[in-house]
Amino acid sequence: MEQMPDLSVTTRHALQEAILTPRFYTTDFKAIDALDIDRNGLRDEFEWIREEFERDYNRNHFKRNEEFLANFDDMPVRQLFIEFLERSCTAEFSGCILYAEMVKHLKDPTMRAIFRCMSRDEGRHAGFLNKTMADLNVALDLSVLQKRKKYTYFQPKFIFYTVYLSEKIGYSRYIHIYRHLEKHPENIIHPIFKWFEQWCNDEYRHGEFFSMLMRSQPELLNRPANRRWIRFFLLAVYATMYLNDCRRADFYRALGLDWRTYDQDVIRLCNRIATQVYPETLPVDDPRFFRHLDKAAEYDARANELANRGGTVNQAQAARLRAGIVLRLLATYRLPPLPTREATKWRGLEGFPNYPGPDWRARRVAAAD
Ligand SMILES: [Fe+2]
Numbered sequence: 001m002e003q004m005p006d007l008s009v010t011t012r013h014a015l016q017e018a019i020l021t022p023r024f025y026t027t028d029f030k031a032i033d034a035l036d037i038d039r040n041g042l043r044d045e046f047e048w049i050r051e052e053f054e055r056d057y058n059r060n061h062f063k064r065n066e067e068f069l070a071n072f073d074d075m076p077v078r079q080l081f082i083e084f085l086e087r088s089c090t091a092e093f094s095g096c097i098l099y100a101e102m103v104k105h106l107k108d109p110t111m112r113a114i115f116r117c118m119s120r121d122e123g124r125h126a127g128f129l130n131k132t133m134a135d136l137n138v139a140l141d142l143s144v145l146q147k148r149k150k151y152t153y154f155q156p157k158f159i160f161y162t163v164y165l166s167e168k169i170g171y172s173r174y175i176h177i178y179r180h181l182e183k184h185p186e187n188i189i190h191p192i193f194k195w196f197e198q199w200c201n202d203e204y205r206h207g208e209f210f211s212m213l214m215r216s217q218p219e220l221l222n223r224p225a226n227r228r229w230i231r232f233f234l235l236a237v238y239a240t241m242y243l244n245d246c247r248r249a250d251f252y253r254a255l256g257l258d259w260r261t262y263d264q265d266v267i268r269l270c271n272r273i274a275t276q277v278y279p280e281t282l283p284v285d286d287p288r289f290f291r292h293l294d295k296a297a298e299y300d301a302r303a304n305e306l307a308n309r310g311g312t313v314n315q316a317q318a319a320r321l322r323a324g325i326v327l328r329l330l331a332t333y334r335l336p337p338l339p340t341r342e343a344t345k346w347r348g349l350e351g352f353p354n355y356p357g358p359d360w361r362a363r364r365v366a367a368a369d
């Protein structure tokens, strides 16, 4: 990598690319612009969610209070917490940029309005995280990140599969932490976690939009090859989180969480939510599923330990273990998928504004009277 002497350590760290780090994406915007979103009769639903976004429920939510100005020099797992903020900020900012690019390239007014609102939300999330980092005397230079970070090209359908899942798993991660800390306030190591409940509603809503977008293009969901891609991305998202969180067990322990139980709960919820759109999901209740992921996490820990020790023999053994991770993931991928059944399909979050059907305008007028 080129020399970057003027950048903060955190910015330099966020610029590094590795398999498990958050990425910036680019895609074929022209192909997305050419999609006919009216094809499956979903225009009304898109219009409804546009209005939802424009209501901007969290307009006043992302404001820090005096709790943020306390001295966190001696907080537990400070370095891991900073890393958590950095990764989250990079991921949020990545969404902000991608959605802003959509606004630039798309012509459909409903789509543009929706992406503008989603970019607004992600920019707000990234800014909130970055200010929190600044309180701890570290901050990311987002403009440098935007210019210098490598952009990964994904064709549109892969963007939809992966972004949908990162929104929904983001929701699942934040809500599990929030609910846990609600019960165990003694583990709130920083006030930012108190903001997670409303925050994750934004992510849930973003995911709802991508679910609509995929439903408006049924071949993305029905073709056998695409079903295989869907399973691939489900596994990629789950496994990436599992390996990442296993490496950061101390962080979760400081929050009073066992990383493994937490991750499994997060994956189970995300997998249930994904039945709202995906014709099949992963068999997370098959005992082999988490057995394989546990082995992959174990190999990853041993491989990292060996690689850190250095030396040719250790490096070779680390490489063998990494090959073992690939084999375990392949075995997980090959487990018979869980077909989505009408009876068990995800119907939406209770208490959350879900599409009420084509009479929503009349209902809104009635509610306002
Ligand atoms: Fe976000």
Ligand SMILES: [Fe+2]
Residues within 6 Å of the ligand: 095, 122, 167, 202, 203, 206
């Ligand atoms: Fe989001």
